[in-house]
Amino acid sequence: MDLAALQKILSALSGARIVCVGDLMVDRFVYGEVTRVSPEAPIPVLARKRELVMLGAAGNVARNAAALGGQVCLVGMIGGDAEGHEALRLMKAEEGVEGFVVTDPARPTTLKTRFVSGGQQLLRVDMETSGPASGEVEQRLVRTVRDVARDAGVILLSDYGKGVVTSAVIEACRASGALMIVDSKARSFARYGAVDVVKPNAAELAHATDMPTQTDAEVEAALAHALTLCEAKAILVTRAAKGISLAVRGEAVRHFPGVPREVFDASGAGDTTLAALGVALAAKVEMADAIAFAMLASGVAVGKAGTAVVTPEELIEASITAHMAPAEAKIATPQRMADEIARWRAKGLKVGFTNGCFDILHRGHVAYLAQARAWCDRLVVGVNSDRSVRALKGEGRPVNDLESRAMVLAGLGSVDLVAPFDEDTPTALIEAARPDVLIKGADYAESEVVGGDFVKAYGGEVRLARLVDGYSTTAAIARMQEKA
Numbered sequence: 001m002d003l004a005a006l007q008k009i010l011s012a013l014s015g016a017r018i019v020c021v022g023d024l025m026v027d028r029f030v031y032g033e034v035t036r037v038s039p040e041a042p043i044p045v046l047a048r049k050r051e052l053v054m055l056g057a058a059g060n061v062a063r064n065a066a067a068l069g070g071q072v073c074l075v076g077m078i079g080g081d082a083e084g085h086e087a088l089r090l091m092k093a094e095e096g097v098e099g100f101v102v103t104d105p106a107r108p109t110t111l112k113t114r115f116v117s118g119g120q121q122l123l124r125v126d127m128e129t130s131g132p133a134s135g136e137v138e139q140r141l142v143r144t145v146r147d148v149a150r151d152a153g154v155i156l157l158s159d160y161g162k163g164v165v166t167s168a169v170i171e172a173c174r175a176s177g178a179l180m181i182v183d184s185k186a187r188s189f190a191r192y193g194a195v196d197v198v199k200p201n202a203a204e205l206a207h208a209t210d211m212p213t214q215t216d217a218e219v220e221a222a223l224a225h226a227l228t229l230c231e232a233k234a235i236l237v238t239r240a241a242k243g244i245s246l247a248v249r250g251e252a253v254r255h256f257p258g259v260p261r262e263v264f265d266a267s268g269a270g271d272t273t274l275a276a277l278g279v280a281l282a283a284k285v286e287m288a289d290a291i292a293f294a295m296l297a298s299g300v301a302v303g304k305a306g307t308a309v310v311t312p313e314e315l316i317e318a319s320i321t322a323h324m325a326p327a328e329a330k331i332a333t334p335q336r337m338a339d340e341i342a343r344w345r346a347k348g349l350k351v352g353f354t355n356g357c358f359d360i361l362h363r364g365h366v367a368y369l370a371q372a373r374a375w376c377d378r379l380v381v382g383v384n385s386d387r388s389v390r391a392l393k394g395e396g397r398p399v400n401d402l403e404s405r406a407m408v409l410a411g412l413g414s415v416d417l418v419a420p421f422d423e424d425t426p427t428a429l430i431e432a433a434r435p436d437v438l439i440k441g442a443d444y445a446e447s448e449v450v451g452g453d454f455v456k457a458y459g460g461e462v463r464l465a466r467l468v469d470g471y472s473t474t475a476a477i478a479r480m481q482e483k484a
Contacts, residue, residue, distance in 0.1 A: 001289075001292045001293060001295075001296050001319055002319070003316065003319050003320060005289060005292075006293070006296070006315060006316065006319045007316070009280060009283070009285055009289060009290075009293050010068075010069070010312045010315070010316075012283040012284070012285060013068055013069035013070065013279050013280070013283050013312075014069045015069070015070075015071055016069065016070045016071065016153050016154075016279050016282040016283045017070070017071050017073075017151065017152050017153045017282065018062075018065045018070040018071065018072045018073070018152065018153060018154055018155075018156060018275075018278055018279060018282055019072075019073045019075065019145075019148055019149050019152040019154070019155045019156070019176075019178070020058050020059075020061045020062040020065065020072060020073070020074045020075065020076075020155075020156045020158065021058065021075045021076070021145055021155060021156070021157050021158070021164070021165070021169065021173060022057060022058035022061070022075075022076060022156075022157055022158030022159055022160065022164050022165055022183075023057045023058055023076065023077075023110060023158060023159070023160040023161070023162035023163065023164050023165070024055070024056075024057060024058050024059045024074070024076030024077060024078060024087060024101065024109075024110070024164070025055070025056035025057040025058075025059060025109075025110040025111065025112055025160070025162075026053065026054075026055065026056065026059075026083050026086055026087050026090070026109060026110070026111045026112070027053070027054050027055070027056035027060070027112050027114070028051065028052070028053050028111065028112070028113040028114070029051065029052040029053075029113075029114050029116055030046070030048055030051050030113065030114065030115045030116065031048075031049050031050050031051070031052070031116050031117070031346070032046040032047045032048040032049045032050075032115070032116075032117055033046070033047050033049060033117055033118075033348070034046055034047070034117045034118070034122070035047065044117070044122060046115055046117055046122065053086065053090065054090060054308075055087065055090045055091065055094070056112060056271075057110070057158050057160050057162075057271065058074065058075075058076050058156075058158035058160075058164075059074065059076065059087070059090070059091065060271040060272075060275075060309075061156055061158050061183075061271045061274050061275045061278075062074040062094070062097045062275075063094050063097065063275075063309045064271060064272045064275035064276065064297070064301075064309050064310060065096075065156070065275040065278060065279050066094060066095065066096030066097045066309075067096070067309040067310060067311050068275065068276060068279045068297070068310070068311075068312065069096075069279065069312065070096065070275075070278075070279045070282065071096060072096055072097045072098065073097075073098050073099075073100060073148040073152075074091065074097055074098065074099050074100065074101075075100045075101075075102075075141065075144050075145055075148060075164075076099075076101055076102070076164060077101065077102045077103070077104055077107075077133060077137070077141065077163065077164050078101055078102075078103055078104075078109040079103070079104060079105065079106075079107045079108045079109040080103050080104075080105035081108055081109055083108065083109035083110075083111045083127070084103065084109040086109075087101070087109055088101065100144045100147075100148050102133075102137060102140045102141050102144060104133065104137045107129040107131075107163070108127050108128065108129060109127075110126075110127070110128040110129075110160075110162050111126070111127040111128070112124060112125075112126050112127075113125045113126075113127075117348065118347065118348035119346060119347035119348055128162055129162070129163065130161055130162055130163060131163055132163045132166045133163045133164060133166055133169075134166075138166055138168055138169070139168075141164060141166075141168075141169050141172075142168050142169055142172045145169060145172040145173055145176075146172050146175070146176070149172070149173065149176035149178060150176065152176060152178040152282075153178065153179065153281075153282030153283070154178055154179040154180070154181060154278045154279075154281055154282040155173050155176060155178045155179070155180045155181070156181050156183070156274055156275065156278045157170070157173060157180065157181070157182045157183065157192070157195075158183050158271070158274070159182060159183065159184045159185055159186055160185050161185050161186060167191065170191065170192055170193065171193075174193055174194075174195065179196050179281055179282070180195040180196050180197075181195070181196060181197040181198075181199060181274065181277065181278055181281070182195050182197070182198045182199065182232075183199050183200075183270060183271070183274045184198055184199070184200055184204065185204060186208075187207055187208055188208065188229070188230070189208060189226060189229060189230035189232055189235070190229055190230040190231070192230070192231075192232065193231050194231040194232065194233065195231075195232050195233070196232075196233050196234065197232065197233070197234045197235070197236050197277075198226075198230065198232045198234075198235050198236070199235075199236045199237075199238065199270075199273070199274060199277070200235070200237055200238075201237065201238045201239070201240075201270060202214075202219070202237055202238070202239045202240070202242075205219070205222050205223070205226060205235075205237045206222065208226060208229070209222045209225045209226050209229070211225060213237070213239075216245070216255055219237060219239070219245050219253070219255075220245070220247075220253045222237075223235055223237065223245065223247035223253055224247065224253075226247075227247060227249060233248065233249055234246060234247060234248040234249065235247045236277075236291070238270060238273055238298070239258070240258070241258045242257070242258055243255065243256045243257045243258035243295065244256045244258070244273075244291050244294070244295060246287070246291065254288075256288075256291050256292065256295065258295060258299075259295075259299060259322065269298045269301050269302050270298075272294075272297050272298045272300075272301040272309075272310055273294045273295075273297065273298040274294075275297075276290075276293055276294040276296075276297035276298070276310070277290050277291065277293070277294040280293045280294065293315075296315055296318060296319065297310045297315060299318065300314050300315060300318050303343060304343065317336070327407055327410040327411040328407065328410065330410035330415065330416065330417055330418055331406050331407070331410055331417075331418045331419075331420070332417050332418065332419050333419070334419060334421070334428070334429060334432050337380060337417055337419040337429075337432065337433060338432050338433065340417055341378075341380070341433055341434075344377070344378045349377035349378050350376045350377045350378070350436045350437065351376060351377070351378050351379075351380065351433065351435050351436050351437075352372055352373070352375055352376030352378065352379045352380065352435055352436065352437045352438075352439055353379075353380045353381075353382065353429075353430060353433050353435035353437070353438055353439065354368075354369070354372050354379070354380075354381055354382070354438070354439040354440065354465075355381065355382030355383065355384075355421075355426040355429070355430075356381075356382075356383065356384070357383070357384045357389045357392065357393065357397075357398060357405075358381075358383055358405050358408075358409055359389065359393075359397060359398040359399050359400055359405065360399055360400065361405075361408050361409070363468060364467060364468040366412065366414075367468050368441060368465050368467065368468070369381070369409075369412060369414045369415060370414045371465045371466065372414070372439040372463075372465055373414035373415070373416075375437050375439065375463055376435075376436065376437050378416040378417070379414060379415055379416050379417075380416065380417045380418075380419055380433055380435065381409055381415050381417070381418050381419070382419050382420075382421050382426040382429045382430075383402070383405055383406055383409060383418055383419070383420050383421070384402075384420075384421065385402050385420055385421065385422040386398055386401055386402050387422060388421070388422055388423060388424055391424055392424070402420055406418045406420055419433075425450045425451075426450060426451065427450055427451055427454075430450070430451035430454060430455065431451070431454060434455075434458065434460070435455060435460060436460050436461070437455075437460060437461050437462075437463055438451055438452060438455045438460060438461070438462045438463070439462075439463050439464075439465055440462070440464060440465070441464065441465055441467050442464040442465060442466050442467055443467060444464060446462050446464060449462050449464075
């Protein structure tokens with residue numbers, strides 16, 4: 001999606017009224033490090049480092065819709081337990097989300113606890129009851145839906161099979177007359193009646209039709225069959241990196257190819273897709289543009305830890321980055337550098353940092369950066385601005401401007417991110433990066449390395465890389481002047 005189209009959509013989203021109905025969960029992520037196996041059983045021992053708690057399922061849909069600018073009402077069900085109180089607390093903390101929650105004291109609040117190390121889930125523990133709501137609890141859900149769905153632009157129904165989405169609740173949603181999109185984990189799409197869109201993923205479509213869904217042709221056949229099994233006006237299937245395919249009754253299937261992205265955590269990506277699609281359609285965006293918008297949003301979400309929300313600012317940055325050359329995309333502001341490092345750290349990666357003017361890149365620089373990269377999993381290079389180079393080297397420097405120097409550095413395979421800075425020293429950048437290893441050339445003493453004391457104070461290390469004799473920018477300039 002180009003930037004102009006994205007900004008047009010974002011400007012239309014503000015105030016779009018969304019009602020999210022469905023199974024409300026609490027997602028807990030326990031992050032740690034595994035360094036040994038238990039002596040009691042052949043299982044890894046996780047040394048807990050930190051924990052994240054957030055709303056999941058319908059709650060995550062609501063969070064994402066609100067983060068994108070929608071005015072959101074959330075209808076769900078909790079138990080009368082500590083997790084239910086946690087869900088209420090999390091809901092109240094979400095700006096733009098108004099909760100309308102029914103309590104069923106006879107069931108637990110759905111809780112999913114994931115244990116993660118090195119960016120990989122080791123174990124997920126679920127606490128839940130999957131039986132449908134009934135009696136007075138179901139009646140309260142129906143009354144709540146009827147009350148909050150008046151004048152809604154769209155209803156997003158999240159059916160995770162945990163009890164909220166009963167036939168009576170579905171009927172109450174349909175009776176509102178609002179555009180209705182269903183994210184279904186159910187085997188049969190027929191139970192939703194003539195809704196506007198059913199949104200399964202490829203595995204769920206295969207499960208509902210007993211047909212393969214790997215290729216475009218297989219997806220087309222499965223979608224055609226799925227439409228014969230239900231009354232939905234359209235079925236939209238998300239296919240991870242392969243994109244999205246849409247089948248509308250009476251029309252040919254349309255495929256929207258995906259853009260390959262680095263996937264860190266796919267948890268909640270379907271919720272983000274549903275939220276972005278719903279908010280866009282509520283704002284009267286055309287379906288094709290709404291799908292492109294949803295794909296961009298989900299692409300950002302999978303690069304974040306946990307069931308994360310996506311903001312308009314992140315979508316704008318993703319749109320800009322997508323249209324850059326690979327080298328350009330490596331050049332980052334200090335804030336983006338910090339965000340990237342946070343994602344790397346969540347994967348358990350070791351981050352290195354070095355800095356310099358890198359005015360005329362030569363063999364010595366290339367060898368130095370390759371050695372620095374060998375000491376870490378990801379290498380960030382701070383590069384002086386033109387002003388700070390002049391302050392350090394004098395008039396006539398730099399020979400190459402900042403943009404040129406940053407682009408050449410970013411083109412090296414050993415460099416993962418380039419962060420320009422305007423200060424005379426990289427102290428602020430080092431403090432923002434908090435690298436695991438700080439690297440300078442062996443022409444420095446360790447005590448002379450800027451930021452070294454800061455890095456060592458939190459357990460990081462300072463390393464000095466050997467230099468290739470006979471290569472320096474000053475010598476290169478001298479040789480050019482001699483030839484001139």
